[in-house]
Each structure stands twice: as C-alpha cells, then as structure tokens.
Amino acid sequence: MKVQVRIPGALREYAGGSTELEVDARTVQEALMGLVTAYPVLRRHLFDDRGTLRGHVNVFLNENDVRYGQGLSTPLRKDDIVTIVPSVAGGQTVTDLSAEEMARYSRHLSLPDVGIEGQRKLKAAKVAIVGAGGLGSPSSLYLAAAGIGRIGLIDFDTIDVTNLQRQVLFRSDQVGESKARTAAVELRRLNPQVEVVVHETRLTRENALDVLAPYDVIIDGTDNFPTRYLVNDACVLLGKPYIYGSILRFDGQLSVFDAQRGPCYRCLFREPPPPGLVPNCAEAGVLGVLPGIIGAGQALEAMKWILGLPGVLAGRLQLFDALTFRWREMTLRKHPDCPVCGPNPTITGLIDYDEFCGVKPAMENNGTEIPETSVEEVKARLDSGERVQLLDVREPFEWEIANLGEYGAKLIPLNELRERLSELDPNREVLVYCRSGARSQRAAEILKSNGFGKVTNIAGGILAWADRIDPSKPKY
Amino acid sequence: MVEERRDAAAGVVRIAAAAYKAMRERACLAGDEECCGALVGRPMIDRIVPLANAASDRRSAYAITPRALFELERRVEVAGFFHSHPDGTAEPSARDLALAWPGYIYVIVGRQVRAWQLNPDGSAFRELAVQVG
Numbered sequence: 088m089k090v091q092v093r094i095p096g097a098l099r100e101y102a103g104g105s106t107e108l109e110v111d112a113r114t115v116q117e118a119l120m121g122l123v124t125a126y127p128v129l130r131r132h133l134f135d136d137r138g139t140l141r142g143h144v145n146v147f148l149n150e151n152d153v154r155y156g157q158g159l160s161t162p163l164r165k166d167d168i169v170t171i172v173p174s175v176a177g178g179q180t181v182t183d184l185s186a187e188e189m190a191r192y193s194r195h196l197s198l199p200d201v202g203i204e205g206q207r208k209l210k211a212a213k214v215a216i217v218g219a220g221g222l223g224s225p226s227s228l229y230l231a232a233a234g235i236g237r238i239g240l241i242d243f244d245t246i247d248v249t250n251l252q253r254q255v256l257f258r259s260d261q262v263g264e265s266k267a268r269t270a271a272v273e274l275r276r277l278n279p280q281v282e283v284v285v286h287e288t289r290l291t292r293e294n295a296l297d298v299l300a301p302y303d304v305i306i307d308g309t310d311n312f313p314t315r316y317l318v319n320d321a322c323v324l325l326g327k328p329y330i331y332g333s334i335l336r337f338d339g340q341l342s343v344f345d346a347q348r349g350p351c352y353r354c355l356f357r358e359p360p361p362p363g364l365v366p367n368c369a370e371a372g373v374l375g376v377l378p379g380i381i382g383a384g385q386a387l388e389a390m391k392w393i394l395g396l397p398g399v400l401a402g403r404l405q406l407f408d409a410l411t412f413r414w415r416e417m418t419l420r421k422h423p424d425c426p427v428c429g430p431n432p433t434i435t436g437l438i439d440y441d442e443f444c445g446v447k448p449a450m451e452n453n454g455t456e457i458p459e460t461s462v463e464e465v466k467a468r469l470d471s472g473e474r475v476q477l478l479d480v481r482e483p484f485e486w487e488i489a490n491l492g493e494y495g496a497k498l499i500p501l502n503e504l505r506e507r508l509s510e511l512d513p514n515r516e517v518l519v520y521c522r523s524g525a526r527s528q529r530a531a532e533i534l535k536s537n538g539f540g541k542v543t544n545i546a547g548g549i550l551a552w553a554d555r556i557d558p559s560k561p562k563y
Numbered sequence: 564m565v566e567e568r569r570d571a572a573a574g575v576v577r578i579a580a581a582a583y584k585a586m587r588e589r590a591c592l593a594g595d596e597e598c599c600g601a602l603v604g605r606p607m608i609d610r611i612v613p614l615a616n617a618a619s620d621r622r623s624a625y626a627i628t629p630r631a632l633f634e635l636e637r638r639v640e641v642a643g644f645f646h647s648h649p650d651g652t653a654e655p656s657a658r659d660l661a662l663a664w665p666g667y668i669y670v671i672v673g674r675q676v677r678a679w680q681l682n683p684d685g686s687a688f689r690e691l692a693v694q695v696g
Contacts (some may be wrong), residue, residue: 096641097664132665143662145629152629172633177659177669178597178624179648204595204649211650303652303674326675347675393651395674 088113090163092122093170101128115146116159118169133171143174184210188280192234205394206234212393213237215302217290217318219270220244221368221378222308222332222385224256229386231274231281235393238274239302241286242267249563253375290314292437295321304389306330308382310367312359313440319344319352320437323428328401330388332381334373335366339381339407342400342419343388346428349402354422359444362529369522370482377409457531459546465518466556469494476517480504480530481549485522489549489560501526504533513539520545520552522563576668576678576691577607583676583695585611590647590672599625599646601632602668603639611645622649624658643668643680653677655688663688 093107102108103126110121119140123130133144140146146153147170153161163169184192184206195201195209214235216223219242230238244266246257256270271283286298299305299321307318307329315331322329328345331352344351384405391399404417427434468475477496479486486498499507501521511517517534519527524546531542545551553560578586582602589598589611600613614631618624625646635641644667648656653673655663660681663669668691669679679688 095636097666100666145633147629147633152633170633170636172629172636173664173667174626174629174662175599175632175644175664175667176618176624176626176662177646177656178618178620179650179652179656208650211652392674395651 088163088165088167090118090165090167090169092118093168094122095171095173097173098129098132098171101132102126112163114159114163115148115153115161115169118163119146119159119171143176145172145174146170147172179211183207188234191278191280195233200396201394208393208395209234209390210236212304213239213302214304214306214389214393215239215241215299216306216308217241217314218308218310219254219256219266220250220308220310221253221334221373222382223270223306224254225379225382226306226308226332226386226389227270227274228256228277229383230389231278231283233386233390234278235281235389237282237284237302239284239286239298240267240270240274241288241290241298242270243287243289249369253373253378255379290317292317292439295437296325299327300325302327304328304330304392306385306389307332308385310334312365312444315352316359316443317437317440320427320434322346323351323353324436328392330385330392332385334377334381335368336371337374337377337409339377339384339409341381341384341388341405341407342403343392345392345399345401346421350419350421351425351428353427354425355404355419357422357426362445370485370526372484374409377407380407380409457528457535457542457544459524459544460518461546462551462556465545474515476511476515478511478517478519478527478530479521479549480519480526481521485549485563488563489553491520491549491552496520501530504530505537508534508537511539513537516541516543518543518545520548523548523550574680574689574691575694576670577694577696578602578670579604579607579609580696582608582611583693585613586645586647586670586672586676589613593647593649595649596621597623597625597647597649598672599627599644601627601635601639601641602643602645602670603641605640605642608642608668612639616646641667643670645670645672647672655679660688 089109090112091107092110094102094105108122108125110118112118112121135141148161149168192206195206196203212235214230216227219240227238246261246264246266248262256273261269265287267285267287271285274283295317305322305327319329323346326347328343331342331344333340388400402419404419406415426432477491477494479490479496479498480501482500490496517539519530521527527544531544534542550562553562597616599616600611602608603610603612614627616625617628618626648671651674653671653675663681665681671677676693678691678693680691682689
C-alpha cells in the first residue's frame with residue numbers, strides 16, 4: 088500500500104529536509120519502519136533502544152491519534168497519511184520551599200507582594216556582587232538573609248585593617264584573610280540555604296562576560312571607574328540589570344541601569360572624569376555608616392527587580408547627603424547615541440578600561456619612562472647625607488597621619504602641583520612619593536613635562552616606607 | 564547590541580516586534596501559571612499562536628496537546644515554541660531539556676526573553692540571540 092508519512096519540522100533536518108515520504112506499508116508500524124530505513128538517523132529520535140516508540144512521539148493516521156485506535160498495528164489503506172507529531176512540554180524547575188524555609192521567611196510570606204511565589208522567585212534568583220567591601224558587605228548580608236538562591240562574590244583582595252571601619256562582614260581577627268572566602272563563610276553561617284560562590288579573581292575584560300553570565304542581577308560594590316565601566320558594558324552586552332552604588336565622604340549615589348528598560352551608566356556618564364579629579368575613598372575618606380545605607384539600597388533594588396515589584400530605580404539616580412539626610416532624585420534618560428546601549432553601538436565587546444579611564448600611566452606620558460626607586464635605596468641615599476628634594480603629593484590630612492618631614496620632604500598636593508612648580512628646583516633630582524605610588528607617578532609625569540631634569544618615583548610610597556623602613560609610621 | 568555579541572558565538576533568532584510583545588503580554592496575563600504557544604515563520608518569527616497549556620500543574624509546567632500541534636502544523640510552518648516561567652528565570656529547566664526536540668527554537672519568557680536550541684547531540688541547549696524587530 089502506498090501511503091504518505093509526514094515529518095514534523097523538528098525532524099526534517101534528519102530527513103534531508105523532506106516534509107514527507109512515500110512508503111509502502113500495511114500498518115502504521117511498517118510505515119514508520121519505512122521512514123527510518125530511508126533515514127536511519129531518525130531512528131533514535133522515534134524509537135528507544137528496545138524498539139518501542141518513544142513516549143513523546145505521537146502518530147496520527149489521517150485525522151486521528153493512533154493511540155486511540157489500534158496503535159502502531161492500525162492497518163493502512165491506500166493514500167492514507169501518517170503524521171508524526173512531537174509532544175511539546177516542559178516547564179520551570181520547581182523551587183519548592185521546605186518547612187524550615189517557610190518558617191525562616193515567614194515575614195516575607197505574610198507580605199502580600201512577596202508571599203510564597205515571591206519567595207520562590209528569590210530562591211530561584213542568582214545575584215553577583217562585584218566587590219566584597221563597604222557596599223558588598225550590607226548588600227550580601229541582606230540578600231543572603233532574604234533567601235536569594237545563589238550569591239556570587241567577586242573579590243581578589245584580602246582584608247586590611249583599614250576596611251574594618253565600614254566593611255561589616257569582617258572581624259578584627261580576620262585581617263590578612265581572603266575577602267571573598269571570609270565573606271562566603273559568614274554568609275553561609277547566616278543562611279545555610281543560600282549557595283555562595285566565590286570568584287577570587289579580579290574582574291577583567293577577558294573574564295567579565297563569563298563570570299557574570301550565570302547571574303540574573305549584578306551589583307557593583309567597587310569604587311573605581313575602570314571597573315564601573317567594565318561592569319556596565321558587560322551588563323549591557325549580557326542584557327542584565329546593573330545595580331549601581333557609589334560612596335564618597337558623606338555622599339552616596341544609587342541607581343539601577345537596565346539597558347533593556349532604560350538608560351545605562353554610559354548614557355549618564357559618556358566618559359570618565361580625568362584621572363585624579365575624583366578621589367577614591369582611600370584618598371578622600373568615607374563615613375563608616377554610609378556604605379551601609381547605599382549597600383542596603385542596592386540589596387533592596389535587587390530584590391524589587393527579582394520580585395517584579397514596581398518602582399525599581401531604573402532611569403532614576405538617587406543622590407544621598409548624609410549630613411542633611413536628604414535624598415535627591417535625578418531623572419535619567421537613555422542617550423540616543425549611547426556607544427554601548429544605543430541603536431548604533433560602537434562598543435560591541437569589552438574594551439581596555441584602564442586605558443579608557445586614563446589610569447594607564449604609559450598612555451599619559453607619551454612614552455617618557457619615569458624611573459622608580461625603592462624605599463631602601465632612598466633611605467640609603469638619605470643616610471649617606473645626599474641632599475635630594477623629597478616631594479610628597481598627598482593631601483594635608485594624609486601628611487598628618489605619616490610623613491617624611493624629618494628628611495626635609497615638602498608637601499604639595501597633586502592637584503596644586505602645576506601652580507606651585509616654582510617652589511621646586513628643576514635642576515636637582517626630585518624624589519616623589521604618595522601613599523602607594525600611583526599619584527606620585529602622575530606627579531612625576533607633570534614635573535617631567537615641565538622641564539624638570541631628573542624625577543624619580545618612590546615605589547610603594549609611604550606604605551612601603553612604613554612596612555620596610557620605619558614601622559613606627561602609621562599606615563592608613 | 565546584546566544580539567551582536569552572541570551572534571558571533573551562536574545563532575540568532577529574529578522576532579517581529581509585535582510577536583515579541585504578544586509573548587510578553589501572554590506571559591503577564593498568565594500570572595503565576597505558565598503560558599505557551601507556537602512560533603510561526605522562518606527565518607523571522609512573524610507571529611505567535613497561543614496554545615492552551617494542557618499540563619496538570621500549570622504553575623510549573625506546560626504541555627501542548629498533540630492534537631493542537633497536529634492541527635497547527637497542517638496550516639503553518641512551526642519554527643518552535645514559547646513558554647513562560649512565572650519564577651522569572653529564562654533559562655531552560657531540566658524538564659525543558661529532557662523534553663526538547665532538535666530543530667525547534669524554544670523561547671522562554673521570564674523577566675527576560677531568551678531563546679534556546681538543542682545542541683546537535685541533544686545533550687544541552689545553546690542560547691540564540693534574540694533580535695527584536
């Protein structure tokens with residue numbers, strides 16, 4: 088009997104693209120056998136190892152499912168049409184809450200806008216926190232407590248004594264230990280039902296997409312511009328919301344950049360400020376409780392986004408002044424020519440963010456190499472009675488903490504240097520230092536480009552001096 | 564934008580704006596239940612055909628009856644299917660993988676809308692970039 092077998096779209100690539108095949112068969116079973124004889128790769132999709140038709144394969148004879156007739160042994164007549172119809176099914180992974188979880192989250196469950204469904208969403212959610220520091224401490228603690236399913240902590244640093252003033256995840260006896268791993272232990276103690284993933288690595292253009300891709304929401308707890316642009320661009324490219332927070336002195340900022348719904352960070356700040364213009368927390372200080380307020384705000388926005396609650400801070404930048412305790416709001420709009428989230432993007436992959444933010448010294452001095460010297464060499468030269476110009480380019484408050492005034496060091500803060508060049512002798516060598524060596528590098532470049540003959544950067548700055556020469560100098 | 568990056572690594576699925584919007588609306592209307600339907604048109608998905616969810620537990624599963632698909636495939640070219648995940652995830656679940664067919668595109672509507680296709684060996688899904696418009 089000549090009959091037609093119709094092949095579903097799903098399987099046509101295994102049948103040379105054919106939509107149907109004419110076979111000679113007396114029963115439905117024979118018709119299917121005729122098909123797999125013609126196209127052997129089809130066999131494993133239709134039959135299991137024992138030759139039984141797979142459960143999710145349905146067969147229709149003309150208008151009727153053969154399951155409701157005589158099954159595969161249903162006889163065929165001339166010009167019958169046998170159609171293979173796939174079963175299509177699936178569904179979300181069921182995230183059920185245990186009795187223990189019901190008790191733990193009972194204050195959420197009784198909240199109408201969260202409830203069991205909302206708690207399931209939190210459990211199914213995966214949040215990445217870049218930087219386990221001042222902002223990452225409160226946001227990770229609150230998210231772990233709230234029952235987020237998976238929290239990824241991205242931090243390569245170790246705990247420093249100067250962190251303890253605001254990074255409430257850490258204890259005094261943990262100085263020197265890994266931030267990410269210490270934080271993970273703390274979060275698991277807080278809530279063993281949360282899976283905490285440690286990424287003890289620096290986020291870079293090479294790894295950012297891979298590290299962040301498995302997460303639903305990305306929280307930025309870092310305080311430098313290269314990482315901020317890196318995280319923003321990665322979030323835009325991955326289509327994920329970027330929960331932004333920043334803190335300095337008494338001021339905080341908070342927003343949600345979700346390029347699928349509104350502006351991204353680049354729509355607001357196309358380019359970073361010139362290096363050195365905006366100080367970081369190490370240079371300018373930060374009030375200890377401020378990261379608690381902004382970091383908790385980031386956790387709040389992440390939860391609202393996951394729960395689908397209204398009022399997420401997308402397209403709105405909140406500015407917080409701790410001294411007046413006032414919040415101001417700026418409305419943000421998507422920039423029509425945004426280079427990363429606009430309709431004609433020029434940034435279609437991650438770039439070199441150190442270069443983009445101008446923090447690569449080599450870019451700045453056009454190839455002029457600034458020689459470096461070690462604190463040991465400097466000490467030896469000073470001890471030998473050599474008269475060198477020692478220049479400190481930090482802020483006055485830093486000078487108050489520790490300085491090299493006993494060796495005749497002169498303080499000219501970096502941002503005043505250009506105006507006060509006349510206070511230095513361009514014909515004598517200048518040895519420049521700052522806290523750790525970055526600002527002094529920039530100062531040395533400024534001196535070089537203003538006609539100073541010999542300028543040397545003291546590697547490691549006053550911190551290296553305190554570590555290796557004079558432990559009585561306080562570190563900060 | 565998102566699309567272009569993935570374009571290099573994997574395939575792309577283009578969905579007409581109206582179809583994209585319709586899927587999101589269906590998912591929204593279904594609330595805490597999953598909704599489902601077929602994607603019609605190749606290479607671009609021009610429209611969707613919503614289909615009844617025949618699963619017994621619609622809060623965490625979807626199923627399209629063979630009858631519904633039989634009728635539909637007689638009339639139109641089915642490129643794949645969409646369904647929603649009320650918990651907001653847009654990645655395929657273990658059940659999605661176990662029951663997936665090669666050749667079809669699977670769009671999952673969670674908080675995001677993401678598209679998936681079975682690997683040639685059927686072991687895993689690969690993501691397709693969604694291009695709207």
